Amino acid sequence: MRTNYDVIIIGSGIVGSLTARYLSAYDINILVVEKESDVGMNTSSANSAIIHSGYDPAPNTLKAAMNSLGNRLWHTLAPELGIAFKESGSYVVAIGAGELPVLRGLYERGIANSIPGLKIINKAEFLTREPLINPDVSGALWAPTAAVIDPFGAVLAAAENAVVNGAEYLFETEFTGFISGGDKITGIKTTRGDFSCKWVVNSAGIHSGEIAKKAGTRKDFIITPRKGSYLVFDPVKLSINNVLFPVPTDKGKGTLVSTTTHGNVMIGPNNEPCENMDDSATTRAGVEEVLKGAKKLVPSIDQKNVIAMYAGIRASGNAGRDFVIDIPVEIKGLVNLCGIESPGFASAPAIALKVVELLKSAGFELKEKPGWVPVRKPAPHLHTLSLKERAELTAKNPAYGRIVCRCEEITEGEIIDAMRSPVPARTYDGIKRRTWLGTGRCQGSFDMPRVIQIMAREMGIPETEVTKKGGGSEIVFRKTKEVPAR
Amino acid sequence: MKKIYDVVVIGAGPAGLAAAIEAKKSGAGDVLIIERNNEPGGILLQCIHNGFGSVIFKKDLPGPAYAWNFIEQARSLNVEMVFDTMVVDITGGRKIYASNSVEGFIELDAKAIVLAMGCRERTRAQIMAPGDRPAGVFTAGMVQRLVNIEGYMPGKNFVILGSGDIGMIMARRLTLEGAKVIKIIELLPYLTGLRRNYVQCLQDFGIPLELSTTIKRITGKKRVEAVETVRVDETLTPIAGTERVIACDSLILSVGLVPENELSRKAGVVLDPLTLGPVVDETMATNVPGIFAAGNVVTIYDLVDYVSMAGATAGISAAKFAAGAPVSPPAFTLTPGDGVRTVMPQKITGLSGPDASVLVELRASREFAGRVSVNILEDENIVYSHVEKYARPAEMITLKINWNETAKKLSNNKSGLKVNIAKI
Numbered sequence: 070m071r072t073n074y075d076v077i078i079i080g081s082g083i084v085g086s087l088t089a090r091y092l093s094a095y096d097i098n099i100l101v102v103e104k105e106s107d108v109g110m111n112t113s114s115a116n117s118a119i120i121h122s123g124y125d126p127a128p129n130t131l132k133a134a135m136n137s138l139g140n141r142l143w144h145t146l147a148p149e150l151g152i153a154f155k156e157s158g159s160y161v162v163a164i165g166a167g168e169l170p171v172l173r174g175l176y177e178r179g180i181a182n183s184i185p186g187l188k189i190i191n192k193a194e195f196l197t198r199e200p201l202i203n204p205d206v207s208g209a210l211w212a213p214t215a216a217v218i219d220p221f222g223a224v225l226a227a228a229e230n231a232v233v234n235g236a237e238y239l240f241e242t243e244f245t246g247f248i249s250g251g252d253k254i255t256g257i258k259t260t261r262g263d264f265s266c267k268w269v270v271n272s273a274g275i276h277s278g279e280i281a282k283k284a285g286t287r288k289d290f291i292i293t294p295r296k297g298s299y300l301v302f303d304p305v306k307l308s309i310n311n312v313l314f315p316v317p318t319d320k321g322k323g324t325l326v327s328t329t330t331h332g333n334v335m336i337g338p339n340n341e342p343c344e345n346m347d348d349s350a351t352t353r354a355g356v357e358e359v360l361k362g363a364k365k366l367v368p369s370i371d372q373k374n375v376i377a378m379y380a381g382i383r384a385s386g387n388a389g390r391d392f393v394i395d396i397p398v399e400i401k402g403l404v405n406l407c408g409i410e411s412p413g414f415a416s417a418p419a420i421a422l423k424v425v426e427l428l429k430s431a432g433f434e435l436k437e438k439p440g441w442v443p444v445r446k447p448a449p450h451l452h453t454l455s456l457k458e459r460a461e462l463t464a465k466n467p468a469y470g471r472i473v474c475r476c477e478e479i480t481e482g483e484i485i486d487a488m489r490s491p492v493p494a495r496t497y498d499g500i501k502r503r504t505w506l507g508t509g510r511c512q513g514s515f516d517m518p519r520v521i522q523i524m525a526r527e528m529g530i531p532e533t534e535v536t537k538k539g540g541g542s543e544i545v546f547r548k549t550k551e552v553p554a555r
Numbered sequence: 556m557k558k559i560y561d562v563v564v565i566g567a568g569p570a571g572l573a574a575a576i577e578a579k580k581s582g583a584g585d586v587l588i589i590e591r592n593n594e595p596g597g598i599l600l601q602c603i604h605n606g607f608g609s610v611i612f613k614k615d616l617p618g619p620a621y622a623w624n625f626i627e628q629a630r631s632l633n634v635e636m637v638f639d640t641m642v643v644d645i646t647g648g649r650k651i652y653a654s655n656s657v658e659g660f661i662e663l664d665a666k667a668i669v670l671a672m673g674c675r676e677r678t679r680a681q682i683m684a685p686g687d688r689p690a691g692v693f694t695a696g697m698v699q700r701l702v703n704i705e706g707y708m709p710g711k712n713f714v715i716l717g718s719g720d721i722g723m724i725m726a727r728r729l730t731l732e733g734a735k736v737i738k739i740i741e742l743l744p745y746l747t748g749l750r751r752n753y754v755q756c757l758q759d760f761g762i763p764l765e766l767s768t769t770i771k772r773i774t775g776k777k778r779v780e781a782v783e784t785v786r787v788d789e790t791l792t793p794i795a796g797t798e799r800v801i802a803c804d805s806l807i808l809s810v811g812l813v814p815e816n817e818l819s820r821k822a823g824v825v826l827d828p829l830t831l832g833p834v835v836d837e838t839m840a841t842n843v844p845g846i847f848a849a850g851n852v853v854t855i856y857d858l859v860d861y862v863s864m865a866g867a868t869a870g871i872s873a874a875k876f877a878a879g880a881p882v883s884p885p886a887f888t889l890t891p892g893d894g895v896r897t898v899m900p901q902k903i904t905g906l907s908g909p910d911a912s913v914l915v916e917l918r919a920s921r922e923f924a925g926r927v928s929v930n931i932l933e934d935e936n937i938v939y940s941h942v943e944k945y946a947r948p949a950e951m952i953t954l955k956i957n958w959n960e961t962a963k964k965l966s967n968n969k970s971g972l973k974v975n976i977a978k979i
Contacts, residue, residue, distance in 0.1 A: 300680075301680075305817075305820065347776065349687070349688075350685065350686045350687045350772065350773075350774070351685040351686060352685050352686075352772070353683065353685050353771065353793070355685070356683055356685055372683065373681070375680045375681065375683070376678070376680050376681070377680050378680050378683070378685070379688060456643075456644070456652055456660070456662075459643075459654070459660055460659065460660035463654060463659040463660045464659050464660070467656040467657065467659060468656060469654075470654045470655045470656040470657070470658070470659045470660065471639060471654075471655060471656040472591070472641035472643070472654055475591065475641065476817070478641070478643055480654075481656065497690075510675065510678075510813075511675045511676065511678065512678040512679065512680065513697075514675065514676050514678065514693075514694040514696060514697040515675065515697075517697060518697065518700050518701055518704070518705050521705075521707075522705075532705075532707060533707075536690065537689070537690035537777075538689075538690070538777065539777070540777075541776075541777035541778060542689060542690040542777040542778050543690065543778070544690050544691075544709060545701060545705075545707035545708060545709045546708060546709070546710070546711070547707070547708050548706055548707060548708070549702055549706045549707065549708055549732050550706075550732075
C-alpha cells in the first residue's frame with residue numbers, strides 16, 4: 070500500500086468516518102488509521118443512539134450549532150447511506166410538580182437554538198402516549214425532530230461509503246507520534262510504520278486530547294473520561310413507545326429509556342468516573358444506578374429481562390464543556406476535533422462538513438471528484454423482511470436459508486455478506502455488530518461454535534486464530550487431545 | 556418434503572424423537588421432524604458422560620447412546636427428518652414456515668404439531684455479572700459443544716459460576732482434557748445441581764466448591780485475565796471486604812436453563828410465568844388446538860427419561876388429534892401451593908390413558924431436609940399424597956397419579972387444585 074496521503078484521519082468513529090466520507094467526494098487520497106480491530110469500537114458504538122433535536126446545548130456554543138445542523142443533516146444522510154434510523158421524536162418527562170418548571174426552561178433554550186416543533190404537553194395527553202410511564206408524570210417536552218439511530222451501523226455505513234469512494238482504512242494500527250518539518254506536520258508514525266500527508270484530522274475520541282498535545286497544541290485541554298452504562302432488554306418482555314429523557318441535571322441528560330432501531334428497550338447511561346482512559350467495565354453500582362434512574366420513568370422495568378449490558382466512555386473535555394473544532398495556530402497541517410461528547414453523534418455530520426470547510430479556508434485545494442457515489446445500499450437483514458421477500462432472496466442465494474443465530478434469525482448469507490463488505494468484518498464482534506447475530510436472548514451461546522467455523526473457512530485461517538475483537542482475543546486455543554506443551 | 560403432514564415435530568432431541576415415534580406407532584401416516592442442528596439427538600449428543608436411561612432402559616448410558624435408541628426407532632418407522640432447518644414461524648392455524656440452504660424457504664401445513672425446541676442457557680446479563688467484555692466468557696453448554704462436538708479447548712484456566720449439573724460435568728470434562736478448573740462458585744447457600752454430580756465430578760477430581768459467592772467483576776480487555784469474587788450474605792447481598800481476585804483465562808456460566816418458546820408465542824400458545832413453558836394438560840396439549848408440547852420447552856427436567864415419556868405422550872395425543880379424535884377440555888387446574896415453585900401439567904382433563912395415569916412434575920421452592928409429603932389439595936382436603944425422603948429445588952419430583960382413584964376423593968366439585976409440600 071502507499072505511504073503518502075493527502076489527508077490522514079486518526080480514529081474511525083462516527084466523526085472520523087463521516088469526515089472520510091465527505092472528503093471522499095474530492096480528488097484526494099485519504100487514510101483512516103484505527104488502533105482497534107474495527108470501525109467505531111469505542112464511544113461511537115456504546116452511546117445512547119439518539120440524534121438529539123438540539124434543545125439541550127447552551128445557546129451560541131459550537132455544541133448548539135453543530136447539534137441543530139447535524140440533526141437536520143441526519144434526516145437525509147441516514148436514508149442516503151442505508152442506516153437504520155427511526156424518526157421517533159423524544160420527550161423530556163417531568164415527574165412530580167417540582168420538575169415541571171424545568172421543561173419551560175428547556176423549551177426556551179430550544180427556541181433560542183431554533184429547534185423546530187417543540188411543545189409542552191400535559192399529563193393526561195402524555196399518559197395516552199406512554200401508558201407505562203410513572204403515574205406521577207406532570208408533563209413532557211416533545212421534540213419531534215429527535216431520532217433513534219443504529220450507531221455502529223451508522224459508522225459502518227459512513228466508512229463503507231468512504232472506502233467505495235477510494236478512502237483507505239488501516240485497523241490495529243495505533244498512532245504513536247507526529248512527523249513534522251518546521252512549522253508543519255508532514256506525517257504520522259504508527260505501529261505499522263510511517264505515513265506522510267498534507268493534513269492530519271485528529272478525531273481520536275477519548276484520546277484526542279493526548280494527540281492534540283503531542284502536536285504541541287491545546288496544552289491546557291484535558292479529557293476526563295466518564296463512563297456510562299447501558300442495559301438492553303428482551304423485546305418480548307418490555308416495550309416502550311417513545312424516547313424518554315428525565316429532566317436534566319448538572320451531571321448531564323440523565324438516564325433515558327428508549328427503543329433501539331432493532332426493537333429492544335435500552336436504558337442508560339449513568340455517569341461514573343473511569344479508572345483509566347480505556348476503562349469501559351460495567352460495575353454493579355453503575356448498573357444499579359441505571360436501573361434506578363430508568364425506574365423513575367418506567368417503574369415496571371425489571372432487571373430479570375436484561376439480555377445485555379455494556380458501558381461507553383464519553384470524551385468529556387474541559388473547553389468550557391464545548392466541542393473543539395479548529396485548525397490550531399501553533400502548527401500547520403492539523404485539524405483538532407476534541408471533546409466530542411454528547412451530542413456528538415447528532416453533531417457528527419455537521420462536524421465533518423465543518424472539517425471540509427476548515428480545510429478549504431486554509432487553502433487546501435479540494436476538487437470535486439467525478440463519479441462520487443454518495444448512496445450506499447446496505448446488505449439485507451433477513452429478519453426485517455417479509456416472508457415473501459425472504460423466500461425470494463433465499464431462492465437466489467441458498468446461504469440466506471441457513472439460520473445460524475436462532476434468536477435473531479441471522480443467516481449464513483448475512484455473515485458472509487458482512488465478511489465480504491467494503492469494510493469487512495474480521496472478528497466475531499465485527500460480525501455481531503454488522504448483523505445483530507448473538508445479540509438476542511442467548512447472547513451467542515448457540516451460534517458461536519458455528520460462526521467460528523464459517524469465519525475460519527471465509528478467512529482461510531485455523532479456528533484457533535478466530536478472534537472476538539482482534540489479536541489476543543482468540544476464542545479457542547487448541548484441539549482436544551493435542552498434548553499441551555509443558 | 557411434502558406440503559402437508561399429519562404430525563410435524565419441531566426439534567429432534569429426546570422429546571421430539573419420542574413424540575415422532577409414538578405418533579407413528581399410534582397411526583399417524585406422515586410424520587416429519589424439523590431439526591436446526593445437522594443431525595438428530597439434540598443436546599444428548601454433546602452429553603458424552605453417562606447417567607442417562609435409568610428409568611426407561613434400566614441402564615446407565617452416555618447421552619449419544621441413549622439418543623441412538625430413539626434415532627434408530629424413528630428411522631425404522633420411516634419418520635421423515637430434515638436437518639439444518641430452522642422453523643421461523645408457526646401460525647395458530649398450524650402453518651409452518653421454515654428455512655434451510657437446500658430447499659430454501661419452506662411452507663407446510665400440519666394437522667398436529669409437537670413443540671420440542673428444548674431450552675437455552677441463562678447468560679451473563681441475566682445474572683448481572685459486571686466488568687469488561689473480553690473473549691473467554693462462555694455458557695457451560697457452549698463449552699460442552701466446543702469440547703465434545705467441535706473438538707476445541709476454549710481455555711486453560713477456568714472458574715465456573717453456578718453449581719448446576721452442566722457446570723459440574725464440564726469441570727470434570729475440562730480437567731480430563733488437561734485444563735485447570737480452579738473452582739466452582741455458587742451464589743446460593745446450597746448446591747443447585749444433583750448431589751451425584753457433586754461427588755463424581757468435583758469431589759473425585761479435587762475441584763473446590765465455594766457456596767454463597769458470586770462474581771463481582773470480570774477483568775480483561777481482550778481475553779479474560781481475572782475474575783473478582785465476593786461472598787454474599789443470606790439476602791444474596793455482597794459482603795464488602797470479602798473480595799478475592801482469581802487469575803484465569805475463562806469463566807464458565809452454569810446459571811440455569813430457560814425453556815425456549817419464541818415459536819410457541821408466535822403460534823399463540825399461552826405460557827406459564829413460573830415454568831416459562833406452555834401451559835399444558837396431561838395429554839401435553841397446549842391452549843391452541845392441535846399444538847402439543849413436550850420436554851424442556853415445557854419445564855426444565857432433571858432426567859431425560861421423563862422428557863422422553865412426556866414426548867411419547869405428546870406424540871400419541873398429536874396422532875389422535877390429526878386423526879380427528881374429539882378434544883376433551885381440561886376439567887381441573889393444578890397450581891403451586893406452599894413449598895412448590897413450579898408444577899406441570901397445569902391442567903388436567905382427567906380422561907386420558909388406559910389407567911388414567913397422570914405424570915405430574917414439580918419443583919420445591921425451598922430446601923426440605925427431612926421427610927415430606929407432596930399433596931394435591933381440593934381446598935384443605937388432601938386428595939392425593941406421596942412421601943419423599945427430602946425435597947430440594949434442584950431435584951424435580953415426579954408424581955405418577957392414577958386419576959381414577961384421585962377423582963373419587965374429589966367431593967366439592969372444585970376445578971382448582973393445589974399442590975403443596977409439607978414437612979412430616
